[in-house]
Amino acid sequence: MADPFAELSELDRLIHEPARLAILTALSACATADFVFLHRLTGLTQGNLSSHLAKLDDAGLVAVTKSFSGKTPRTTVAITPEGKRRVDGHWDQLAALRTRARLWRPPTTAEEPAT
């Protein structure tokens, strides 16, 4: 069996980064969430959250909408169909990796090539 840990390097880093994975996980569970919610839920600073959202927006994984509620600016974020597809695929990939890692056994000495 191939070493499953080698496959970790093949994970989509744009999604697998913990903060972005948390953002995408939250957004995949709702229609839209505003900036305040994501800020409070993830615990990221406003600057960090903005930076991660910009990266996800540039990649087409989320759609950011800026509007005003009275005089208060409001930023609303939604996951795109492509973002949903990619984050679901990522979770499937992680689940498959976890299963393979459970079954994986280190190669025995008999299987090692002779020197």
Added chain:
Amino acid sequence: MVSKDLDLVRRVTANYFFWQGLRFVPFGLVGFAIAATYAPWWPTGVPVEPALLASLALAFLGSVAADRYYAAAFGRVVDRTVDHRLRSRAKWFVAYPLMGGSLVVDAVVAGPVFLSGRVYAAALLAYWWSTGRGRPHYLPLAAATALLGLLPLLAPSLRGEALFPLFFAWLGLLYVVGGLLDHVALRRVMAAHG
């Protein structure tokens, strides 16, 4: 952030409305008002409707205030209605008819076991299960509700409608206690990740 945390993130986001406990606290007033109208000290001839309408109006106003507080403090989330369709149908077509029906049965039969205790306990568990779990206080609250239904076994004078004042007061208390503890749970999740 481990996958257990991410699962909590997903469940809280998907059920954010139900975790905003302060929304539900004012509806305890309605339970207390119904309890009062069934109480033996409620003056004869005094209509119950104004009291019930006033409690509903106050509860609604309180809930609107809570909505504004949550939007400012924790932000807004728009649900995906498709995720709540099954729960909503089960609520309207199964839970509510059973809850109403059990009260009618208890009023008519007035047996040694108050059926509504078990039915409302089951409804409470279903509510907890279908709204993201993670708020363990609903388990003891449901158990206490079921136990309340056994009260007529100990006190036969509390059979049927005689238990209604206590039962509705308990439901009012459930809204207050459950709502406050939901709020604490939400704050804890936000603080843990904040």
